[in-house]
Amino acid sequence: MSIKNDLFLRALKGETVERPPVWMMRQAGRYLPEFMEIREKYDFFTRCRTPELASEITVQPIRRYGMDAAILFSDILVIPQAMNIEVQMKPNFGPFLPNPVRTQADVDRVIVPDVSVELDYVYEAIKATKELLNNEIPLIGFAGSPWTILCYCVQGQGSKTFDKAKAFCFTNPVAAHEMLQKITDTTIEYLKQKIEAGVDAVQVFDSWGGMLSPTDYQEFSWQYINQIIEALKDYAPVIAFGKGCWFALEDMAKSNAAALGIDWTCAPNVARQLTGGNITLQGNFDPVRLLSQPSDIKKMVHQMINEFGKDKYIVNLGHGILPNIPVENAKAFIDAVKEYKA
Numbered sequence: 174m175s176i177k178n179d180l181f182l183r184a185l186k187g188e189t190v191e192r193p194p195v196w197m198m199r200q201a202g203r204y205l206p207e208f209m210e211i212r213e214k215y216d217f218f219t220r221c222r223t224p225e226l227a228s229e230i231t232v233q234p235i236r237r238y239g240m241d242a243a244i245l246f247s248d249i250l251v252i253p254q255a256m257n258i259e260v261q262m263k264p265n266f267g268p269f270l271p272n273p274v275r276t277q278a279d280v281d282r283v284i285v286p287d288v289s290v291e292l293d294y295v296y297e298a299i300k301a302t303k304e305l306l307n308n309e310i311p312l313i314g315f316a317g318s319p320w321t322i323l324c325y326c327v328q329g330q331g332s333k334t335f336d337k338a339k340a341f342c343f344t345n346p347v348a349a350h351e352m353l354q355k356i357t358d359t360t361i362e363y364l365k366q367k368i369e370a371g372v373d374a375v376q377v378f379d380s381w382g383g384m385l386s387p388t389d390y391q392e393f394s395w396q397y398i399n400q401i402i403e404a405l406k407d408y409a410p411v412i413a414f415g416k417g418c419w420f421a422l423e424d425m426a427k428s429n430a431a432a433l434g435i436d437w438t439c440a441p442n443v444a445r446q447l448t449g450g451n452i453t454l455q456g457n458f459d460p461v462r463l464l465s466q467p468s469d470i471k472k473m474v475h476q477m478i479n480e481f482g483k484d485k486y487i488v489n490l491g492h493g494i495l496p497n498i499p500v501e502n503a504k505a506f507i508d509a510v511k512e513y514k515a
């Protein structure tokens with residue numbers, strides 16, 4: 174069955190569109206009152222593991238705002254969980270991994286799991302979501318980049334510097350590369366099965382790529398993301414989002430990614446220049462700018478579209494939406510795109 178609103182998939186192919194498609198990173202989240210209602214009743218991983226809950230949460234923002242794509246409610250940390258690493262989501266704290274990976278012996282204990290068994294609940298959630306979406310809009314699946322997953326596995330929690338994760342890579346590169354390869358192999362199989370279950374595109378989130386120097390980024394992050402892109406490119410379009418990774422855009426544009434995510438610290442014309450003008454770009458509204466007046470948000474969104482150009486472009490934030498964004502401000506962001514006239 175073909176999808177009724179295919180703006181997002183056409184933009185990923187680089188086709189000419191009436192207006193650019195729009196969705197928001199972390200669009201299913203704590204700024205939505207209907208999300209908070211479900212959050213009161215079920216803990217985080219119960220929400221991820223119950224297909225009826227995950228699919229309902231996925232379509233909540235679509236019902237309210239009518240974005241051009243949905244992104245499956247889940248988390249990047251289901252991958253280390255499946256690899257035999259305990260992951261907790263602590264309220265008012267975030268991810269916590271009580272037994273972080275810090276030595277070669279720790280890496281040896283990490284498994285490359287049979288994801289068809291360990292993560293079957295994700296594929297069930299995808300099927301349930303596809304039913305609810307009724308072929309109206311495409312569904313995006315995602316994974317963290319191997320580097321970003323390693324950051325949590327080694328650091329054991331969020332961090333401003335991820336110093337322990339970086340130190341592990343710099344002092345024990347053999348073990349680090351082994352770990353990164355295990356994550357990469359697991360992620361490729363996981364995303365293949367997500368595509369088989371029904372997602373129409375996948376995004377790789379390299380949320381902490383910008384913590385690395387350009388040289389270290391090539392060694393510890395980009396080569397593994399590129400393996401994922403190469404393994405998946407014939408199955409579904411891949412979007413690579415590297416937060417703070419403007420320095421790598423020129424190389425990323427030479428890959429077989431269908432699109433590249435841009436954050437707000439890189440101006441649209443600079444992003445176009447670095448990427449050569451041919452690849453689809455996605456982004457890059459400062460998430461905190463959603464605290465501006467709705468009328469200002471609309472003006473800035475129109476300006477952003479004019480700067481990126483309406484084609485080969487997907488409107489999005491430069492990172493995830495924050496919990497303190499008023500619902501009417503998020504609406505102004507989406508409406509501005511739908512009201513856009515070239």
Ligand code: CP3
Nearest residue numbers: 198199200201202217244245246247248249267378380493
């Ligand atoms: O975009 C969507 O709406 C889909 C859902 C989604 C979640 N996590 C749900 C979630 C996606 C795409 C993610 C990805 C994710 N998870 C990333 C990469 C994207 C990014 O923002 O950089 C990262 C780094 C994580 C790890 C993670 N999960 C953190 C750091 C946290 C805690 C921070 C916070 O916002 O509280 C989570 C928890 C999490 N994942 C929440 C949601 C809605 C909030 C916790 C809750 O609902 O109880």
